Amino acid sequence: MFARVQLLTGLDKSLTYEVPENLAEEALPGRRVIVPVIKSQQLGIIVNKFNALPENEQIGRIRRMVACLDDGPVVPEDLLKLCIWASEYYVYPLGLILRAILPERLRMKPRLYYRLEIPEALPEEVRSIFFRRGREGVASREALARAGIKSWTIRRWENRGVLSRIFLLPSTSSPKRLRRVVRILCSPDQVDDRKFHEIMLPLFSSFPGSVDYSTVREKLGNNYRYWIRKWVKKGWIKETEEEDTSVLESIYAQDVPVEGPFELTNHQKTVMEQVLDAAEKGGFSSFLLYGVTGSGKTEVYLRLCERVLARDRGVLVLVPEIALITQMEALFKSRFGNSVALWHSGLEPDVKLDQWRAARDGLKRIVLGVRSAVFTPVRNCGLIIVDEEHDSSYKQDDRFRYNARDVAIMRADILGIPILLGSATPSVQSYFDAKTGKYRLLVLPERIRSGEGGQDDTMPVIEVVDMRREKGGKILSGxxxxxxxxxYQKGMQTLLFLNRRGFAACALCGRCGHMVECDLCSVAMTYHAGENVLKCHYCGAIKEVPTVCPKCEKSVLVFLGIGTERVEAEVRKLLPGARIERIDRDTVENMEILVKKLNAVRRGEAQVIVGTQMLSKGHDFPGISLTGVIHADLGFGLPDFRAGEITAQQLFQVSGRPGRRKTRGHVIIQTYNPEHYIFKALSSHAYQSFCDLELKSRKILSYPPFVKMARVICTSRDRDEVYRAVHELGSFMRRIAKEGVQILGPAPAPYFRLRGLYRWHILVKSKTGREMSELLRVIAGYDALNLWRRRGVAFAIDRDPMLCL
Ligand SMILES: [Zn+2]
Ligand SMILES: [Zn+2]
Structure with missing residues (x-):
């Protein structure tokens, strides 16, 4: 028997190994194995298994697999299939994808240990080596060598069956926390107790396996002790302790008021029915849930999870960023308790491993996570939910360049289950797919808690202020x-939004026009008044503020443009007594600080909040009734065809923040282009009409969704080398491109220099995905690239790019 094994490296093909007799049963696809590679042993994953060798391989050159690890496949079959698809679609090595998706502990190569099988065969002083440091009959090769035992002796003991080989990770010592739980020991039909049926069985069906003691106590009320003791005696339940990982998982959880479940509106009910109907019928289907801000999408997600869990299936829920997980976590755990696995970058490696295993084994039925969670195992998954599907955080823009939303759709397709993409501002792509019938469109057109004046009063009032008419270039309009x-006088909160941190956008010489740029990036440096320095927002480089212009050495620099720091200073002048909370990357160094600040805002401790896009997403702040967008035109400056879409999404999202409780919200949009169609759509809450106009212009200019797009990026520290490499690649691409495929460039990337690297790119447009796949595959295999790589030029393929900067 043979197996193809994929090493966790950039090697672009898998290797064939012979499976020894004793491993024949264990060697399954998705399982981790140790295999010999040249003179070393490496970790790999079995991709498939077969009985006869293909013709192009010779038996004499095939080596034998050394060991199978774990108690089963770590990458379940459907996930392995997804990774193989992603490797082909995004033209990225499978080994590196597997490396990227596995929890850190599973990609570490375990070490060789020996287990003592026949203790009495060895003298006491040797035997004791196997019982050191709490190890039960296990010793490393090094420990044996230190005791003077030669390797031929070890081999002899092995042959006699005294020792056997095992592979273990070097021990990780994390103290285990325990929590008190109640386990169920009986099946429902064995129980003839009404109270047990009413209270305990529903609990066990929402928390399979075990329920927290405190939850049981709460549900049973005053006489909880009596009931528990009685049922333990009958042998229906058991009180016990199990390892508690929730403390480690939840360090970032926000204190969101946990409300509900609410009575569903008719719109919500219709959405539920459609999705559940598809789940019932089986097979792949995709839905776009377009629901205005505050329309109760989250409640729909929670109810759907409930229903899918009741059918004994799992759910995968993706949110765009960790800050939103901290908000969702409380809601999901209040309904599903221990059945929720979390997946984000803030988890300790041991916790991540736990979550991975629990999800794979079905001990946790819901996986709630960010982008990379799309590659976590979910046992018997019955539904995928992608919240805020338009968000650019779903796109990874280095190394493995994938879009988690698109991967999620493929995953649902592979599994043959429904997928629900939700957003208040759907991507133009998804909107198009819904319009053309590829997705089914579901709509939540109104907010759930309507004001007293009827339905129309619930959306905030939006006022567009023409900044050209404001005298003296004020930051805050009259x-x-x-x-x-x-x-402020009413005691309500105000949110000011500006998508640029720092004090001034740039430092410019008033005489010669010289702009201070970063030495490593072709980006203007931003002035930060607090520290009195210039910062590069790309690489983080810091420069002292020069006293005179570095170029002409005659004039003093002036600071132009505004950032959040400047806005904060203005608010301080306007409202001297107010507490101001600034939330941007300068004031938020890590998740803990962010969560602290968000909690403070939610408790109403700050009267004015000044923030960047960190605040534009899904957060629900009940006390905010006024939102000001300081410089709404900022996003238009982005040299990319998606600039309008991204700006519109941000503005619609920010405008959805205020007045989500009883009072009607008010939004002030400050702009120098009040005639732009984005503002027209915005003031009438007509996101769809924005999308329609945007689609018209994309069609004329032939941009996605009307064509498929990809981008090849070449970078190098050497300006001339990258120029030569990209032009050689460009002419190669033109030679091989078939009709219907358009090659644009090479051209210098809009950010021509970043972190000291010179950057060029070539854009590709094609009519179909298949043409694109073919072309990208040929490019990836182009021999000349390897020559250039040796000379320090790097190439990256970015399929379906989000921004081409
Ligand atoms: Zn100058
Ligand atoms: Zn820089």
């Missing part, structure tokens, strides 16, 4: 100042 003062 109208915004007026409303901020009134809001």
């Amino acid at each position: 109208r915004l100042r007026e409303l901020m003062i009134a809001n």
Whole structure:
């Protein structure tokens, strides 16, 4: 028997190994194995198994597999299939994808140990080596060598069956926390107790396996002790302790008020029915849930999870970033308790391993996570939910360049289950797919808690302020100042949004026009007044502020443009007594600080919040009734065809923040282009009409979704080398491109230099995905690339790019 094994490296093909007799049963696809590679032993994953060798391989050159690890496949079959698809679609090595998706502990190569099988065969002083440091009959080769035992002796003991080989990770010592739980020991039909049926069985069906003692106590009320003792005696339940990982998981959880379940609106009910109907019928189907901000999408997600779990299937829920997980975690755990596995970068390696295993084995039925969670195992998955599907955080923009939303769709397709993409501002792509019938469109057109004046009063009032008419280039317009003062006096919160941190956007010489740029990036440096330095927002480089212009050495520099720090200073002047909370990357160094700040805002401790896009996403702040967008045109400057879409999404999202409880919200949009169609759509809450106009212009300019797009990026520290390499690649691409495929460039990337690397790119447009796949595969296999790589030029393929910067 033979197996193809994929090493966790950039090697672009898998290797064939012979499976020894004793491993024949264990060697399954998705399982980790140790295999010999040249003179070393390496970790790999079995991709498939077969009985006869293909013709192009000779038996004499095939080596034998050394060992199988774990108690079963770590990558279940459907996930392995997904990784293989992703490797082909994104033209990225499978080994590196597997490496990227596995928890750190599973990609570490375990060490060789020996287990003592026949203790009495060895003298006491040797035997004791196997019982050191709490190990039960296990010793490493090194430990044996230190005791003077030669390797031929070890081999002799092995042959006699005294020792056997095992592979273990070097021990990781993390103290285990325990929590008190109640386990169920009986099946429902064995129980003839009404109270047990009413209270305990529903608990066990939402928390399979075990329920927290405290939850049981709460549900049973005052006489909990009596009931528990009685049922333990009958042998229906058991009180016990199990390892508690929730403390480690939840360090970032926000204190969100946990409400509900609410009575569903008719719109919500219709959405539920459609999705459940598809789940019932089976097979792949995709839904776009377009629900305005505050329309109760989350409640729909929670109910769907409930129903899918009741059918004994799992759910995968993706959210775009960790800050939103901290908000969702409380909600999901209040409904599903221990059945929720979390997946984000803030988890300790041991916790990540636990979550992975628990999800794979079905001990946790819901996986709630960020982008990379799309590659976690979910036992018997019955539904995938992608929240805020338009968000660019789903796109990974280095190394393995994938879009988790698109991968999720493929995953649902492989599994033959429904997928629900939700957003208040769907991507133009998904909107198009829904319009053309590829997705089914579901709509939640109104907010759930309507104001007293009827349905139309629930969406915030949006006012567009023409900044060209404001005198003296003010940061806060007269109208915004007026409303901020009134809001402050009423004790309500104001949110000011500006997608640029720092004090001034750039430092410019008033005489020669020289702009201070980063030495490593072709990006203007931003002035930060607090530290009195210039910072590069790409690489983080810091420069002192020069006293005179570095170029002409005659004039003093002036600072132009505004950032959040400047806005904060303005608010301080306007409302001297107010507490201001600034939330941007300068004030938020890590998740803990962010969560602390968000909690403070939610408790109403700050009266004015100044923030960047960190605040534009899904957060629900009940006390905010006024939002000011300081410089709404900022996003238009992005040299990319998606600039309008991204700006519109941010503005619609930010405008959805205020007034989500009883009061009606108010939004002030400050702009120098009030005639732009984005603002027209915005003030009438007509996101769809924005999408329709955007689609029209994309069709004329032939951009996605009307064509498929990809981008090849070449970078090098050497300006001339990258120029020669990209032009050689460009002419090669033109030679091989078939009709219907368009090659644009090579051209210098908009950010021509980043972190000291010179950057060029070539864009590809094609009519179909198949044409694109063919072309990208040929490019990846182009021999000349390897020559250039040796000379320090790097190439990356970015399929379906989000931004081409
Ligand atoms: Zn100058
Ligand atoms: Zn820089």
